[in-house]
Amino acid sequence: MTRLIEETPPFWAIMDALPTALLCKDIAKASIYANSAALELLDLPMNQAVLSLSDVRQISLADPDSKEPLGLVHNPLLLALSGSALQQCVTLPTGLTVELKAQLIRFHFTSSSTVLIVLCPCQPQTTLPVSKWTADDDSELTEALAFDKLMSLISTELINVRPEQLDTHIQSALAALGEFCHADRSYVFLMNHDKATMSNTHEWVRAGISSHIERLQDLPQAAQPFIWQTLAADAIFAVQDVGQLPAEAALEKREFQREDIQSILCSAMLSHGQLLGFVGCDMVARKRAWTASDIRRLKLVGHMIGNTIQNVRDRVSLQQVQQQLMQANKELQLLASRDGLTGIANRRQFDTVLQQELHRCARNKQPLGLILIDIDHFKAYNDNYGHQAGDDALKRVASLLRDHIQRQGELVARYGGEEFAIILPSIQIAQLKTTAENLLHAVQQLAIPHQHSVSDCLTISIGCSLMKPDKNSSPEFFIHQTDTALYRAKAQGRNQVCYATVTA
Numbered sequence: 001m002t003r004l005i006e007e008t009p010p011f012w013a014i015m016d017a018l019p020t021a022l023l024c025k026d027i028a029k030a031s032i033y034a035n036s037a038a039l040e041l042l043d044l045p046m047n048q049a050v051l052s053l054s055d056v057r058q059i060s061l062a063d064p065d066s067k068e069p070l071g072l073v074h075n076p077l078l079l080a081l082s083g084s085a086l087q088q089c090v091t092l093p094t095g096l097t098v099e100l101k102a103q104l105i106r107f108h109f110t111s112s113s114t115v116l117i118v119l120c121p122c123q124p125q126t127t128l129p130v131s132k133w134t135a136d137d138d139s140e141l142t143e144a145l146a147f148d149k150l151m152s153l154i155s156t157e158l159i160n161v162r163p164e165q166l167d168t169h170i171q172s173a174l175a176a177l178g179e180f181c182h183a184d185r186s187y188v189f190l191m192n193h194d195k196a197t198m199s200n201t202h203e204w205v206r207a208g209i210s211s212h213i214e215r216l217q218d219l220p221q222a223a224q225p226f227i228w229q230t231l232a233a234d235a236i237f238a239v240q241d242v243g244q245l246p247a248e249a250a251l252e253k254r255e256f257q258r259e260d261i262q263s264i265l266c267s268a269m270l271s272h273g274q275l276l277g278f279v280g281c282d283m284v285a286r287k288r289a290w291t292a293s294d295i296r297r298l299k300l301v302g303h304m305i306g307n308t309i310q311n312v313r314d315r316v317s318l319q320q321v322q323q324q325l326m327q328a329n330k331e332l333q334l335l336a337s338r339d340g341l342t343g344i345a346n347r348r349q350f351d352t353v354l355q356q357e358l359h360r361c362a363r364n365k366q367p368l369g370l371i372l373i374d375i376d377h378f379k380a381y382n383d384n385y386g387h388q389a390g391d392d393a394l395k396r397v398a399s400l401l402r403d404h405i406q407r408q409g410e411l412v413a414r415y416g417g418e419e420f421a422i423i424l425p426s427i428q429i430a431q432l433k434t435t436a437e438n439l440l441h442a443v444q445q446l447a448i449p450h451q452h453s454v455s456d457c458l459t460i461s462i463g464c465s466l467m468k469p470d471k472n473s474s475p476e477f478f479i480h481q482t483d484t485a486l487y488r489a490k491a492q493g494r495n496q497v498c499y500a501t502v503t504a
Helices: 012-017 036-041 053-057 076-081 136-158 163-180 225-234 247-258 292-337 347-364 378-385 387-404 429-446 475-491
Strands: 021-026 032-034 086-091 097-105 114-121 185-191 197-205 236-239 263-271 274-283 368-375 411-416 419-425 460-467 497-501
Touching: 021 036, 021 076, 032 053, 053 076, 053 163, 076 086, 076 097, 076 114, 163 185, 163 197, 163 274, 163 292, 225 236, 225 247, 225 263, 225 274, 236 292, 263 292, 274 292, 292 347, 347 368, 347 411, 347 419, 347 475, 368 378, 368 387, 368 429, 368 475, 378 387, 387 411, 387 419, 387 429, 419 429, 429 460, 429 497, 460 475, 475 497
Parallel strands: 460 497
Antiparallel strands: 021 032, 021 114, 086 097, 097 114, 185 197, 185 274, 236 263, 263 274, 368 419, 368 460, 411 419
16 A cells, blocks of 8 residues: 655664554654554554644553553653653553564664654563552653653644644543543633633543533633632632632632532733633542642743744634735736726736737747727817716727727737737737627717717727838837837828728
C-alpha cells in the first residue's frame, strides 16, 4: 500500500525500511513519524506515517504487571515524545508487551534535537523490577513533571495551529487538565461577539459524568454576576464547597447545584487586557480542596488556550482584511479602467490593451484590427435634446457595441466625448468589414430621434484599419491611420464606413 509521507526527515527512507519499530519527532515540531514496523506493531493504518499528539494519546498502553491502563501521568510514549530519556516495558493494545527505549539525539543537519523511540519485544527479566515510587512527595513531583512535559507537547501543536484544527487541540488540553487535576469535568467558556453573553464552547467529561455544553449557550453575564465579578477582580474563582457560597452568589449556587457541582475552579482568559472567557474544572462525585498545583495548571492551560484562540482569531481577521483589501483593489482597478458614464473601458484601459495586443500579435504573427467610431453631429444632439438625453444616447450606443463585440480578447472603450474605439485581435479583413457594417446598421436600428443630423435618427461614422504588427509597430501610428479613415468617412457625408489597411 502507498505510504503517505509528508515532509519526512532526510534519513526517514532508511528508518522506514528497518524491521525494528521506530518513532521519531523533532522536539520543536508537532509531527511524529512512525515507520512501517511501528505502524504494524501499534495496529495503526499503514498509510498513517505522520501522527499527531492526539493519535498517540489514543494508543492505550497498560502496565505489564498489573494490566491497568497507564494514564497521562505515567504514559511513557507521551513522556518520551516530550524529551524524556527512559527505558520501560509496556503492554500494547494488541496484548503484546514491548520494551520502550527513548533518547534525545542531535543530528548535524537539524537545528533542534530529535526524540528517537524504539519498541522491541520485552526480554525475560533477569533482575528484580525497580520498585515504584510510593511517597506522596515523589508522586506529586512525578505528576508535576508529567504535566509540564505534556503541556510542552500540546503547546508545540498549538503554535500556528490552523483554524480547523483548533477544537481538537483545545479538547486535548482540557483532557489533560481534567486528568491531572483529578476533575470530573473541564471546559471553556468564551464571550460572544456581543460581549454581553457567553457560551460553553468546549467540554471534556470523565466517563459517567453528564455533559452540559448544549444547554450552556448564549448565557447573559447577568445570569452569573458573582463569578464574572470575581474573575474580573482576581482572575481566579475557586470554590471548595458550593454549599458554602455567599448570598450574593445565589444565582451561581442554584446553577451549580442543578449541574451537581460540588467544587469548582475557574481561571480567567485575557486577550489584550480584555476578558476573553474562562477555563474551568468541576467536581461532581466529591468535593475537592483545590491545591496550588491545580491553580497553576488551570492558569497555564487557560493562558495557552486563550492565546491560541486569540492568535487564530487574529490570523482569520487578518486574512479577512487581506481579502477585503484585495477585493477593494480589484474594484479600484475596475473603476480606474472603466468609463463612469457608460460602464465600458475608458481611454486609459484602451491605451494599455492596445499596447499589449500589438506586442502579442507581433509575437504570434497575427493581425490586429482597430475601429474608431464617432456619433454624427452629437453637439447638435446635445444642444437640441439636452445633455441628459445626450448621456442616455451615449449609454445606449455603448451598450449596443458591448453586446456586439464579445469575442475573447476584444475590447470596447469610450475613446473620448462621443467617440468609441474597438480593438479586434486576430481578425481578417473580411471579418473586420462585416463587423463595422453590422455596427453601422445596428445603431441606425436603435432609432434614436435626431432631426439635426444626416438622417432622422442618430447615426455613426466609422474608421477601420487592419495591421500586421511587428516589434517596431507603435500604437500612435495605428491610431493615426484609423483616425484618418474615420475623418474620411465624416468628410464623405457621415453615416458610413471607411477603411485603411496598415502593414506595419
